[in-house]
Amino acid sequence: MIAADNTLPEGVLVAWYGDDFTGSAAVMEALSFGGLPSVLFLDIPTLEQLQRFQGLRGIGIASTARSHGNDWMDINLPAAFEWLAGLRAPITHYKVCSTLDSAPHVGSIGKAIDLAMPSFKGRWVPCLIAAPAIRRYQAFGNLFGAAPGGVFRLDRHPVMARHPVTPMDEADVTLHLAKQTTQTIGLVDLEALQGHADEALRAEIARGAKIVCIDTVTADDLSRAGELIWRNREDGLFAVGSQGVEYALLAHWRNASLLEPTERSTSAGPVERIIAVSGSVSATTSAQVNWAEENGFDVVRLDPVQVIKGDAAAEKSACEQALQVLSAGRDPLILTARGPDDPTVEAVHAAVSHSGTTSEAANAKIGAALGSVLAQLLKTTGLKRAVISGGDTSGHAMRQLDLFALTALSPTIPGAALLQGHSETKAFDGLQLALKGGQMGSPDYFGWIKQGGGTA
Structure with missing residues (x-):
């Protein structure tokens, strides 16, 4: 199950499907500004459209899945997952919001995972929602997010608790997702991540967990999470989470000297009107x-x-x-x-x-x-x-x-x-x-x- 690497494989490293457009773009920017040329398509591309972009290391598809019910997902997700699986990327990522916007009846993350299973055969599905760079943190299964006035547990967050479509009433990621899927859900918590992450992951899989959530609070945690995902990717892995998945992978690749640091990106310059x-x-x-x-x-x-x-x-x-x-x-x-x-x-x-x-x-x-x-x-x-x-x-x-x-x-x-x-x-x-x-x-x-x- 453990993969050792001296170099990154050639071709597409990360393929992704975003459940909204802003989040889909966030993955692309993380990869692109991290030194991995990427493109985000707004639908499954034609061969001609795909061939316009050379040397890609990341390919994504944006959607509006977050705002749709399960019937829409049944119709739209399987074909997209099959197309992405055909890219044979080491990591295929179902990108969700860092504040876990979802419910059993709309934007169901659990439903999306269930629909992905026929296309991806990995033994586990890592679930990494936290992203410290945007002040989203997960500790002992509970998700926290920043807002004006401080950092709040998600069910007490002044914005997310009042979300007009999916108001958050449960901060425990495992319990929130359990309302949306019958898959067994496990957790690699902070103590395990910082001490014996691989052993903890094996134990969760051994007890039958298919989805394994990963705590992350600090930059060091993020790199450890990236290492855990990358080392246990087998022959291609389906992951779910925020852009924290990409942040984690990039952090690990840099720490392992698999990817060079990138220079700071410059401004596109001012315009007179917008x-x-x-x-x-x-x-x-x-x-x-x-x-x-x-x-x-x-x-x-x-x-x-x-x-x-x-x-x-x-x-x-x-x-x-x-x-x-x-x-x-x-x-x-x-x-x-x-x-x-x-x-x-x-x-x-x-x-x-x-x-x-x-x-x-x-x-x-x-x-x-x-x-x-x-x-x-x-x-x-x-x-x-x-x-x-x-x-x-x-x-x-x-x-x-x-x-x-x-x-x-x-x-x-x-x-x-x-x-x-x-x-x-x-x-x-x-x-x-x-x-x-x-x-x-x-x-x-x-x-x-x-x-x-x-x-x-």
Whole structure:
């Protein structure tokens, strides 16, 4: 079961399938800025699309699985898993949110693991949710995340406990996942990881565990987790987790002298104008909106209730207002709500209830409407830089931009880099785009992207 290496194998090292677009992009940026050229496709690529990119070490597919139910997964995941398995990468990763956004009925991580089993024959499925670089930590099975005001256990987290789709009521990762799958779930806890990780893993597998969660709090823990996964990969391993999986592998490869350290990436440079759209209702995004308004951005409202009702006037009005903002020499920030306490949030819940539709369908409509507004503005203005804020929003909005792939361009904070789009459509080819999860980024994030990103 233990694999010893003096060099990294040739070809694709990591293949991945992301359950939302922002998270999918976070994996690509981790690999790319870590020295491993990677590409993120927005669907299973054609052979011609794949051949446009040479020397790849990472290949991923972005999806909106996190916002869908089990029927959607039954239809869409098996073909994607089969295609990824065909790449024969040592590690194939089902990328989930670092705050474990999921439930038995929507975005089920357990369901995804069950559907992957026919394509991947490994003896175990490592589950690494923690990612210290973005202040997500797991200790003795419990997941913690940072927020304004400190670090909180996930079921007490001021954002995740109030998530509009999957509010977190259980911080123990093993118990949370046990609601979503019948697979036996084990744990390599901090004490085991720091002392006898391989023995602990063997013991968990021997008692019948298929999914084995791994604690991680520090950078040293991260490297140990990466070593545990890599040494026990057998003939190809299916893993589940946040971009912490890639952070862990990269840390181990560097510590083992299998991968050279990379130079700090530079900024893509400032632009005169930028367009931002946001469907996030997180407190983090709310602070970013407040900063943006004080620094050259004007807020434009897209009425989500009108969108749910199918009223095309909502998009038309938002486009007209955004063009006026641009004409006045400022940057439009088109949003559906300013944060968790915005009255619009309750209005949307009421509209969903009265319309007879599902939250899943309503969120898809809202995200698509934001994407449609962005697409119209890009075509009209010829601008080449934009931001989409909101994990679920990004996936639905991106479908309106006619892109088939993304590559990494310039970093910001981990998990929210500036990317470059690839398209057959001239208006979108070469688009510089940042995809930001609702809880990601510093208050000045929108301004940072306008300036071109880049590490300090």
